[in-house]
Amino acid sequence: MSMREKIEEAAARYPDQRSAIMPALLIAQQEHGHLPGPILEEIADILGVERIWVYELATFYTLFHTEPIGAFHLQLCDNVSCMLCGSEALLKHLEAVLAIKTGETSPDRVFTLSTVECLGACEMAPVMQVGDDYYGDLDIGRIDALLARLRAEAGQVIGGADTAAAAPPGE
Template identity: 75%
Template sequence: MTMREEIEAAAARYPDRRSAIMPALMIAQKEHGHLPGPVLEEVAQILGVERVWVYELATFYTLFHTEPIGRFHLQLCDNVSCMLCGSEALLTHLETTLGIRKGETTPDGAFTLSTVECLGACEMAPVMQVGDDYHGNLDAARLDALLESFRAAERVTSVERAAAAPGE
């Protein structure tokens, strides 16, 4: 199914096509990896809604990305509960370990580091979301172990890609 067909199917579930903007953005981001201007315009065109409505949602919610992000998007909560439990020190640790600042992506495209306002998991503070998974009760050692597990997954994926590539 094409992106257009998926968006049309999603829009059919709503009485007003404007209500389908968020699902349409999720579909488009899954297809393109992020939501650059031309993709936002395409979503607006498919739905027949004002471009500004699409742009507003795409730039308001942290789950949407208008710029490319790393394969592992590290979203560290910096709200009160997490801050009181050490998220500021964890952010510094991640920046030092990865060699990037908040809002940046590692040169190899593996990690993007962001802070988010609240992940709604205060009982696990400090908490970080990576993809669809939450990782809580974090400290520097747990972060290092997580980063290593992500790097290991990257190595496995690279080997699988190489094995699947046609012979040279």
């Protein structure tokens, strides 16, 4: 089923097409890896809504990416609970180990590092989200073990015979 068909099917569940923008963004991002301008415009055209409405949602929510991201998106919470439990030191460690700054993607495109305001998991502080998974009670040792595991996974995903297929779309 094409992206258009998936979006139209999702939109049919809503009485107002504007309400279908978020599901449409999720469908498009799942298919393309990120949401560049032409994709956002296509979504607006499919739904018959103002383009600005699509752009507003795509740029407001941290789950949507208008630029390509690495195979693993590391989102470290920097809210008060996590900060008090050491997230600032963990962020410095991640930046040093990955040799990138917050908001950047590693040259090998394995990791993108971001901070987020709150992951809603204060009981696990400091906490980081990678994809759909949460990792809590973090310290440098746990971060290093997680990075090693993710690098091993990336070797299977990205380093295999079909490297071009594993690269994010649009590259």
